[in-house]
Every structure is written in structure tokens, then in C-alpha cells.
Amino acid sequence: MLKNLSIKLNIGEKLAIVGMNGSGKTTFIKLLSRLYEPNEGQILLNGIDIRKYDYEEYTRLFSIVFQDFRLFSFSLGQNVAASVEYDEDYAKEVLYEVGFEHRLKNMPKGLSTALYKNFEEDGVEISGGEAQKIALARALYRNAPIIILDEPTSALDPIAEFEIYSKFNEIVGSKTTFYISHRLSSCRFCDEIAVFDNGQIVQKGSHEELLKNQQGLYYSLWHAQAKYYDDKVSA
Template structure:
């Protein structure tokens, strides 16, 4: 809470400086404008009634001078206002510029090239998020072999998404190791390692480009392959109904001819982008959260076709998604409670069976 208050105070001071400068500039402009008008009126009026300031002028000349002076003042006010607005906008960009100039956090990178996945394993791994005393993962160990489809299941805050973040090297473990083919992932070249992984996170994004560019941003696949993937995620018919089809843009605020897609359609585009990448490990973290039950069922039915025999890690709060996976990794309190098939876990008395039957009972009501 102290950090939030400190941040709020800093933002308040920064905005106070900006608006104080703006107010001072506007006050100075108002005083300058008033003085210039007074001087113009006084001088012109003096020239009308007396020749002490120069040759007398007529009322007509007086009117012309006053009109010209008003036009000049109005133009000056517009120019000053534009400059003030520009300065204010630049001030608003200062935090962003400061952020962009900050040095990037170094990521340790080895010299090894990550080869085709044979296995990925966690070895006595412990992890807590920075500036937190809570242990998220507590001495966990497990192994996923090539071609296996694993569903990670557990209660909220059990550490499901944390496992994915650690695999993607968004964080480093406090202790223990993650092994890719028996070698610590930190010994691999960072870019080479990430090339082997394809993810769809909960907070996925689609970009304001065409559908084709969203699914195949590097242009590595032909249209036929993109259409095939769209059909597999039950999105092909929707895209074919669009006038520009694969060349349709996805942001109406930038392109008039763009289309507005629903959250579920965007999620299908994100899934299509992930499975198109020729990566050995596919990670889907809540990939069907925005889909309706029918669309979700279609994705599950085509799941084996989607991952195309690759190793896959699947996270979902909907327990029915675990049925089509080879094994379920059950997390409870930051530890591994079990790792086995759906059939075997349903025979025991464990958290997985409780979660599955509770959710199934709710669906039957």
C-alpha cells in the first residue's frame, strides 16, 4: 500500500507541475493580451482626438487599426495556445520516453542451440515472485516426454500459470532447474530456446494487421496452410464470409474496411497463430476462456489435429478439458499432489476427482 501511495504522490506532483506551468503561461498570455489591446486602443484614440502623437486619423482609420489589432491578437492567442498544447503533450510523453530509455533486464543466455524436444523436466524447483514472501512453487519435480499432452489442474493461485511463465523464461527460479533434454534451459541460447515454444496466454493479443499477418506474421506459410488452421479452430467459415477474407484488417479505429471480431473469434485467431508456429512445445493457458461451450467443444475435438503430435501443456479451469490429455498434473498448495491419467485419478480419493465431480454436478443441475 505504501508503494501505491508513493506512486500516487509522485504522479500528483508531476501533474501539478504540468498544470501549474500551463496556468502560469495562460495568465501571462492574458495579461499580455490585455496590455496590448489597451495600448492599441489608447494610441489609436489619441491619434483621433489629437495630433500630439502624430497626424490625426479619421474614425475609419481607427476602425481599421482596431480590427487589424484584434486579428493579430487572435492569431497570437492561437499560436500561443498551440505551443502550450505541444509543450503539454511533450510533458505527457516524458514518462514513456524515460521508460523506453531504461536498460533492458539482462537475460542469461548460453551458447547451446536448443534441439528438438525429447523431454522437459522440473527438478526440485522453488519459486516466489519478486518482492513477495509467498512461495508459489515449493520443491516441485516432474517430467514431460515428447508427444505427451499434459493438463495442469489446481485451485486458484496453485501455480499453474507460474509453471508456464518459468518455462518461457519470463522469470527465473529461486532454486532448482528446468531441463530441456536433460540440460538446464539457461545453458541454451535464449532466442534459440524460445523458437521451440509456442504459447497462448490468458491475456492474449491480436494485432491491428490483417488476419493473414496475425496468424503468420513472418510470412512463412502459404494461404492454404493458414486456411487449414482456421478450419481446425472452427474459424474458416467466419473468415470466408468477409469481403477481404485473409486480407481483412482487425482494427476499425485504424482501417475503415476492418472488421470487429468478438472475444471468442479473437481467441481462435490467437490459437491459430500459436499452432501455426513450428515449435516443439505448445502451451495453451486458458485458451478457450472467451469461447462459448459449443465452440470450446469443437476446439477440444480438434485438439489432437491442432497440436499435430507435438508436446502440449494445457491449462483450463474447465475440468472436461483434461479428459483428452495423456496426463494430469495436479497442483495443491504449490506442490505436486499427483501426476497421472484422468482414468487413474478418478479412481482415487484426491483433489482432482473432487474438482471434476463438483463441476460435473453443476453442469447436470
């Protein structure tokens, strides 16, 4: 259950959302984007109950990549556009932005290459990391003013993940971005970090600001993860 949440973002700002499993991160995003409606209380956007906005017009504000995204046994271009018809140049552009350029150039039919072999024998099988890049490209192709990324790089190898993070601001441009991750090290590029616990925001600030509070949850989470990686390196 979420309670007493209030988040203010200026256009173009990037907010990371972190917290333990079950703290309410994904629930918050799904309610904000109206994938389901609240059964109690209300959600206000600019002081107006979001249920008063036209549903289709409201949902066009968001482009979302959830952890459990799905790709389909259609062409690569159709998967990026989530449509039968698509702009080839723009589809290539967003695929290049997420680091899919080399793979695309090696696909036998380019954007027309079928994913998987369910319907076409010459379809290609793709890895989990490649699928995640396609999902990111799909979010960019939608070109909504607000992007929501829920663990968007969990299936990527460390090098590919670093490439995404190093040019994240370039990829999302001036769009307002919500970024959910369990890997706190991947949140440092965001303007602000909101720490969720038991359905509430218990801390909010930059990475450096949050680490100054040694009694805070973020400090505990950060050092727990840092210790884990240190132990792995020294093992």
C-alpha cells in the first residue's frame, strides 16, 4: 500500500527510485501511468486527479519499459515500433542509440528480420541483453515526454550496461525520466534519488547527499551492495 507520496519533478529531470523488494516502487509507477486505478485515495498531477484526464491522452504521456516486457515473433522494426507500419529511419536511429547498431547490421534482412522462429524459419534468436536493448529502443520510438524504466539493464553484461549509463542523458535527451533499479551504482547519473520503504518515500536527495546520512536506509543499502562487490572481487 502506498501512502502520502508526493514527488515534484521539473521537465527534463531524472529521478531514480530505489528500495527493497516490496517497498512499492513498481506499484507507484503502475498507478502513476494508470495501468490500474487506486482502490483508495487519489493521485494528483498538477493538483488534478489523474482520473479526470482523458485516459488515452494521459497514457500517451508515458513510455514504459517494465522488467517483464515482451517481444513478439514479428520483424525487428515492428517490435521497435509496436506497430505493423513504422518509420525505418527512426527505428534505426533509436536502435543505434541503445547500442544495437552492430547487431542490426548483421541481421540478414535488417529491420525486416523476424525475431524468433515461431513463424519464419529464417527468424533470428536473440539474447536477453539484446531483447532488453530492443525494449529500450521501443520506449524511445514512442517519443513520449515521460520515460519510465523499470530495471532496464538487468539482462545486460557489465560492458553493455556501462555503455547505456555513460550516454544515458544523451539517450533520453530532455525527457522527464523515472528510473527504477536495485543496483544503486547505476542511479548516480540521476538528478535525484527517492528511497522507498513500506509504501512511503523515506529519503530523497542526490547520491552524495544521501550517503551523508549514516542512519538512513540508502546508506545501508549502498554499503551492503558495495561490501558484496568487494567480497566478490577479493574472493
